[in-house]
Amino acid sequence: MVALGEVDALFDVEEFIEQPQRRFSAARLRSVAWWRGIVLFCTGAFFLIPIYAALRFSLEGPNGTGFTLSAYTAIPSQAGFTAALWLSLQLAAATTVIMLVLMVPTSVYVHLRLPGLRRFFDSITIVPIVIPPIVLIIGVLQVAPTFLKSTPYLLALEYGILAMPFVYRSLDAGLRAIDLKTLVEASRSLGGRWGSTLWRVVVPNLRSGLLSAVVLTVALVLGEFTMASLDLFQTLPVWIYNFAQDDGSVSTAVSLLALVLTWIVLMAISALDLRRIERTAKTRMDAGS
Amino acid sequence: MSALPLPRRRVRSALAGAVGLVPFGIYTALFLVVPAAAVVLGAFRSPSGGWTWNNIAVATHGVYAHGFVMSIELSLLTSIVPGVLGVIVAYAVFTSRRGPLRRVVSTASGVFAQFGGVPLAFLFIATLGTTGLVTRWMSTLGFDPWDHGFSLYTFFGVAIVYTYFQLPLMVLVITPALEGLRPAWREAASGLGANSWHFWRYVGGPVIFPSVLGGILLLFGSALSAYATAEALTSGSIPLTSIQIGSFLNGNVIAGEQNVGKALGLGLIVVAGIVMFFYSRVQKRASRWLR
Amino acid sequence: MTTTQRRADSAVKPQGATVELRGLRRRFGATAALDEFSLTLAPGELVALLGPSGCGKTTALRVLAGFETLDDGRVLLDGRDQARIPPQKRDMGMVFQSYSLFPNMTAQDNVAFGLRMRKVGGAQRKQRALQVLEMVGLESEAQKYPHQMSGGQQQRVALARALAIEPRVLLLDEPLSALDAKVRVQLREQIRVLQTRLKITTLFVTHDQEEALSMADRVCVMRAGRIEQVDTPSTLYAVPATPFVAEFVGTMNRIPGVVEDGRVRLLDTTVDIRTAASTPQGNRAPETAVDVLVRPEGLAVTASPSGRGIVMTTTFLGSVTRLGVLLNDDVLVYVDQPNSAAQVPVGSAAEVTLRERDVMVADRGSGGGGASAEGVVPTVGDTIS
Numbered sequence: 001m002v003a004l005g006e007v008d009a010l011f012d013v014e015e016f017i018e019q020p021q022r023r024f025s026a027a028r029l030r031s032v033a034w035w036r037g038i039v040l041f042c043t044g045a046f047f048l049i050p051i052y053a054a055l056r057f058s059l060e061g062p063n064g065t066g067f068t069l070s071a072y073t074a075i076p077s078q079a080g081f082t083a084a085l086w087l088s089l090q091l092a093a094a095t096t097v098i099m100l101v102l103m104v105p106t107s108v109y110v111h112l113r114l115p116g117l118r119r120f121f122d123s124i125t126i127v128p129i130v131i132p133p134i135v136l137i138i139g140v141l142q143v144a145p146t147f148l149k150s151t152p153y154l155l156a157l158e159y160g161i162l163a164m165p166f167v168y169r170s171l172d173a174g175l176r177a178i179d180l181k182t183l184v185e186a187s188r189s190l191g192g193r194w195g196s197t198l199w200r201v202v203v204p205n206l207r208s209g210l211l212s213a214v215v216l217t218v219a220l221v222l223g224e225f226t227m228a229s230l231d232l233f234q235t236l237p238v239w240i241y242n243f244a245q246d247d248g249s250v251s252t253a254v255s256l257l258a259l260v261l262t263w264i265v266l267m268a269i270s271a272l273d274l275r276r277i278e279r280t281a282k283t284r285m286d287a288g289s
Numbered sequence: 290m291s292a293l294p295l296p297r298r299r300v301r302s303a304l305a306g307a308v309g310l311v312p313f314g315i316y317t318a319l320f321l322v323v324p325a326a327a328v329v330l331g332a333f334r335s336p337s338g339g340w341t342w343n344n345i346a347v348a349t350h351g352v353y354a355h356g357f358v359m360s361i362e363l364s365l366l367t368s369i370v371p372g373v374l375g376v377i378v379a380y381a382v383f384t385s386r387r388g389p390l391r392r393v394v395s396t397a398s399g400v401f402a403q404f405g406g407v408p409l410a411f412l413f414i415a416t417l418g419t420t421g422l423v424t425r426w427m428s429t430l431g432f433d434p435w436d437h438g439f440s441l442y443t444f445f446g447v448a449i450v451y452t453y454f455q456l457p458l459m460v461l462v463i464t465p466a467l468e469g470l471r472p473a474w475r476e477a478a479s480g481l482g483a484n485s486w487h488f489w490r491y492v493g494g495p496v497i498f499p500s501v502l503g504g505i506l507l508l509f510g511s512a513l514s515a516y517a518t519a520e521a522l523t524s525g526s527i528p529l530t531s532i533q534i535g536s537f538l539n540g541n542v543i544a545g546e547q548n549v550g551k552a553l554g555l556g557l558i559v560v561a562g563i564v565m566f567f568y569s570r571v572q573k574r575a576s577r578w579l580r
Numbered sequence: 581m582t583t584t585q586r587r588a589d590s591a592v593k594p595q596g597a598t599v600e601l602r603g604l605r606r607r608f609g610a611t612a613a614l615d616e617f618s619l620t621l622a623p624g625e626l627v628a629l630l631g632p633s634g635c636g637k638t639t640a641l642r643v644l645a646g647f648e649t650l651d652d653g654r655v656l657l658d659g660r661d662q663a664r665i666p667p668q669k670r671d672m673g674m675v676f677q678s679y680s681l682f683p684n685m686t687a688q689d690n691v692a693f694g695l696r697m698r699k700v701g702g703a704q705r706k707q708r709a710l711q712v713l714e715m716v717g718l719e720s721e722a723q724k725y726p727h728q729m730s731g732g733q734q735q736r737v738a739l740a741r742a743l744a745i746e747p748r749v750l751l752l753d754e755p756l757s758a759l760d761a762k763v764r765v766q767l768r769e770q771i772r773v774l775q776t777r778l779k780i781t782t783l784f785v786t787h788d789q790e791e792a793l794s795m796a797d798r799v800c801v802m803r804a805g806r807i808e809q810v811d812t813p814s815t816l817y818a819v820p821a822t823p824f825v826a827e828f829v830g831t832m833n834r835i836p837g838v839v840e841d842g843r844v845r846l847l848d849t850t851v852d853i854r855t856a857a858s859t860p861q862g863n864r865a866p867e868t869a870v871d872v873l874v875r876p877e878g879l880a881v882t883a884s885p886s887g888r889g890i891v892m893t894t895t896f897l898g899s900v901t902r903l904g905v906l907l908n909d910d911v912l913v914y915v916d917q918p919n920s921a922a923q924v925p926v927g928s929a930a931e932v933t934l935r936e937r938d939v940m941v942a943d944r945g946s947g948g949g950g951a952s953a954e955g956v957v958p959t960v961g962d963t964i965s
Contacts, residue, residue: 039381040390043374047401047453050412053422057415102316109309122572126507126565131325132514134531135554138538139324142331161321173465215399225406225517230538241407241521252415255408263400473680476647477738479667480674481745482697491693495684577727578683 051256058253071253078250084239087152091235092221094156096214099167102160103213107171108202111180118172126165133162133226141231152233159221166216174209215266222262329558331551344552353553356528360513361560363444363529367451368508374452375459375508376501382460383467394460401457406517413450413522417441442523450522451512458511459504466500469579499575506568510561530557596623596781597658597748599644604653606639606805613639615805617653621749624779626772627810628792631802632828637785640802641751644783646670657749668697673742673780674751678758680738681726687713687737688722694745712744713737715774732763739771743778750775750782756791768795789829793817801825823873823942831902832873833913836944839868844941846872869944876916880933881905883924887931891924905932 058071075081110117140158141149148154183205187197203210225237234242236258244251332348335341347353382394416423419435427434440446470493478488516531523532530553537550599621606614613636621627629637642648644655646667655662662670673694681690692700692709700708713719716736726734735755742750752771756764772795775782786792792799793813801808801816801824808828809821820826827834837846881891881903892912893904900916903924907913915932917923924930 036381036384039377040385043378043381043456047397049423050416050453053416054412056422102312106310106313113309119569119573119576122569126510126568127321131321131561132516132531132534132554132557134514134516134534135328135557136321136324138534138551138554139327139331140320141538143323143327157316157320160316164317212399215396216403219399219403223403223405223408225521226535229517230535237406237408237517240411244407244411251407252411255411258408259400259404259412262404263396266396266400471679473676473678474682476645476667477674477676477680477741478682478693479647480645480670480672480751481694481741482668483693484668487697491696492682492684496682 051259054252054256058249058256060249071249072257074250075254075257078243080234080239080243081254084234084236087234088222088236091152091156091159092218094153095159095163095221096217098156098160099163099213099217100210103164103167103171104203104206104210105198107168107175108180108198111172111175112184121168122172133158133224134230136161137227137230140227149231155228155231155233155235158227159217159224162224162227163217163220166220167213170209170213170216171206172209174206174212177209178205218265219262222258222265325558328551328554331548332555334548334551336547344546344548345555347546347549348552348556352528353530353533353549356530356533356553357556359444359528360530363448363451364509364512366448367455367512368505370448371452371455372459372501372505372508375456375504376463376497378456379460379463379467383464395464398457398460398464402454402461405454405515407521409450409453409518410521413441413446413453417446417449442526444527447519447522447527450518451515454518455508455512459508462504462507463497463500466497466575466579470496496578497575499571500579503568503571503575506564506571510564510568513557513560513564595748596625596779598623598656599749599781599783600654600656600659601640601644602654602656604640604643604655605651606636606643606648607651612636612805614643614650614653617802617805617807619800619807619810621781621783623781625797626775626782626784626795628784628786628796628799629802630786630789630792630799630828631808632787634804635802636805637787637802638753639805641753641783641785644749645672645674645751670749671745671747672749672751673745673747675735675738675742675753675755677754678731678735679726681734681741683726686723686725687718687729687740690726690737691741691744694741698745709740709744712740715743716740716770730763731759732767735759735767736770739774743774743780748781750780752782752784754785754787757786757788764791771795793829799829801828803828820940823871823940826873826940831876831914833876833879835872835874835907835911835913837870837872837941839866839870844870844872871942871944873940873942874934876900876902876914878935878939879913879915880935881915881917881924881930882933883922883928884931885929887929889930889932891926891928891930894923894926903930905930907932 059067059069107121110121136158140154144154180202183201184197187201192201223237224235225241228235229238229241240251240254240258243254332344333340333342335343349357382391385391413421415421417434418424418441421441424434441450474492474496475488478492483491514531516535519527519529519532520535523529534550534553534557537547537553601617601619604614604617605612615636617636617640619627619640629640631637639648643650644662646662646665650663657670681687682693685693688706688709691712692705695705695708710719710722713722716739718733718736718740721729721733721737726737729737738755755771756767759767768791784792784795793816796813798810799813799816800810803824809816809825811819811821816825816829820829820832823832826832835846837844839845877900881889889905889907891903892906895902895904897916900918901923903915903917905913905915913932
């Protein structure tokens with residue numbers, strides 16, 4: 001016989017893994033099932049067919065027949081590829097660090113001390129989305145001191161501006177999900193100073209918000225073309241553009257790789273998060289909470 | 290403590306409150322405000338250093354005016370259509386109880402929403418280009434779109450490509466709003482005699498409408514700002530404001546019009562400002578209901 | 581009844597239906613949320629489903645409403661099987677735990693919603709909505725939006741909304757749980773008064789036994805998907821059928837004892853409880869370890885230097901004072917003393933006696949099924965410490 005405590009925990013676990021559990025009656029679910037299938041199928045097709053088309057194209061042998069990996073094997077040897085890839089990865093890491101170091105304390109601070117400013121912040125963080133990077137880079141190139149302009153760090157700093165809305169929203173969502181005020185007050189009443197409160201209490205509870213922020217930042221940096229090209233740094237997207245050849249195979253291959261690379265990074269980060277959730281859920285179940 | 294807070298106290302605590310925002314403020318000022326200001330001011334400067342309206346005049350006529358119109362048309366098309374489709378997709382995913390599907394879609398949306406520029410262009414050339422896969426499929430069925438006036442490198446072609454990142458963006462934006470729809474509302478409506486249609490018409494629809502509107506506004510801003518994809522596909526064959534700005538940085542400018550690019554930038558900023566204003570108004574309503 | 585009340589009442593003229601739940605079974609994964617659950621509600625009756633979290637009470641309610649499917653069993657309304665009838669057509673009013681008002685509509689529009697679904701015309705709809713709002717005393721808030729109202733007000737509007745459609749059955753899913761204590765008590769009364777006047781058959785789910793006992797005509801105590809006991813509140817309290825019910829409803833002391841020769845010897849003292857020969861008590865073998873269950877008001881405590889009990893705590897409960905007395909350094913029992921009696925201070929030695937009441941005997945340490953309740957009659961004044 002199942003003890004009552006276990007029943008509670010089982011329901012909790014389902015919620016945990018499946019995200020906010022919605023209780024829809026089975027009858028209603030059945031009626032939307034077919035319509036949903038069509039929508040998902042069409043959407044899946046729209047997004048997957050171009051990938052498939054590119055894949056086929058990049059694997060085609062000369063004269064459009066046969067199957068060859070020559071497009072892919074040729075990539076590493078192309079001039080500038082490795083350097084561009086490395087630069088992009090470094091920029092992604094740098095931007096992520098900048099964003100987290102800046103935005104985590106800031107959003108925690110806003111949530112705690114200045115809740116009235118939250119809506120102002122929501123608006124402020126839209127600004128980088130709607131002030132186009134193309135406009136931004138014009139201004140930046142005009143006013144930036146030369147010592148900054150000659151390093152990629154300028155780019156990382158500007159990417160931070162571009163990523164800020166996504167980072168803030170992810171952190172904000174994560175902060176809203178936990179009861180920040182109570183956690184912080186509990187920690188401080190037990191003697192925790194601000195630094196350790198932030199690091200040991202807030203951040204661990206913000207895992208999914210942080211993850212989401214990192215994921216979106218990395219995706220953004222790996223794909224950003226406008227500012228990098230006009231700032232004259234050869235990141236991966238810029239390299240692809242400069243390298244575009246008329247035969248297209250290698251360019252298409254690299255384009256696919258760029259997509260796959262981004263995807264892999266993001267999946268890995270998400271998978272890490274999922275494993276943590278499952279581990280936590282299992283602990284709760286075993287403890288019969 | 291006295292009944293009324295002393296004004297001095299209030300100012301002091303407000304200042305103290307603002308202290309925590311200093312790093313953020315500095316960062317934003319340096320890397321956002323200053324460059325933006327440079328553009329705005331530069332729009333009114335002549336190459337010789339004085340103030341002038343000439344840049345604005347050039348920017349609002351002829352090929353540049355045409356560019357603005359095209360940009361806005363393209364943005365409208367690629368915000369409304371993918372916006373509505375995005376809501377439908379998000380709802381389809383949301384009502385599916387399968388956790389893995391949701392996770393996949395969530396990650397996918399994040400990836401695709403940022404995917405653009407040259408890689409995306411190449412994907413679509415391989416798909417809908419003159420010898421693209423889908424083009425070939427359609428030809429074997431007897432209908433070659435390129436023979437009938439379609440081109441990937443024109444307005445509609447670009448719009449289709451834009452959908453590839455606009456739709457996921459909408460999914461990302463609207464999913465939290467959908468999750469804010471309480472099941473109790475649906476069940477209460479059911480108990481009171483409402484079927485699906487009634488629920489969406491009277492409760493669900495009105496409640497998420499502000500969020501949908503907000504999402505569309507966001508998509509509009511995003512499409513307006515887009516540069517890389519259009520550049521990769523068209524290399525300037527369609528007049529679009531962002532492309533035109535880019536050409537100023539590339540150095541092919543008519544003498545005396547060096548700052549027209551900044552005037553164009555100012556124009557984009559103005560439109561963006563209007564969009565942002567309405568967006569924040571709409572968000573206020575949305576957050577109140579979906580709390 | 582005032583004229584206002586009479587006029588307001590005329591806005592809703594329901595007739596309570598007979599509700600029959602027969603043999604309901606529902607599993608979620610490996611857990612049985614409902615296990616052979618059968619209950620009948622007479623017209624106009626208010627039945628409370630009471631039990632701890634996860635016992636299946638909410639599931640039973642949602643099955644009745646049509647939001648959950650059944651693995652087995654039938655739901656009958658006035659004899660008609662509801663299996664194929666979707667929630668929209670079941671003609672039941674439902675009040676949820678919280679936040680169920682449509683946020684984009686005023687109170688009046690919320691209440692009128694069900695009428696709109698029934699194609700009642702605009703002006704008539706608004707008027708009837710106002711009348712129902714009057715019934716719950718909120719006609720002045722008719723134009724307010726949910727986010728402008730307090731929790732208690734929202735729930736009253738939710739109640740009005742459910743009543744506006746003149747349902748034959750009213751379903752309440754822990755409607756008071758999210759409210760402040762004081763508001764809870766007020767609303768509890770209001771619901772009961774309305775329900776009685778309108779004679780709607782009502783099913784009320786709660787985990788708060790005080791709520792259930794004070795409001796219901798009958799209370800159904802549930803545990804792990806099964807019914808432990810269904811009875812009037814007073815019977816439930818006085819004659820609990822199982823130790824689980826005894827301990828869930830009200831406070832119950834557990835005192836270990838040993839069966840002896842047709843009696844129960846408590847706490848290894850010389851005092852014992854005589855049992856009537858006809859009780860099943862006699863079926864237990866001698867030396868069987870048992871627990872005697874007795875309520876705080878079934879015990880009395882007096883200060884006594886020779887007593888072997890020590891008063892450990894006193895708790896002022898308003899109408900009585902509850903003393904926690906440690907017996908034999910081993911068992912803590914709670915004894916209720918009227919405030920008028922001389923209070924025994926904490927730390928003093930005391931003597932605990934049994935009053936003349938029925939007590940229950942159960943197997944030692946049992947909390948689950950298997951133990952039966954027997955009434956035994958103690959000798960008046962038997963001291964147990």
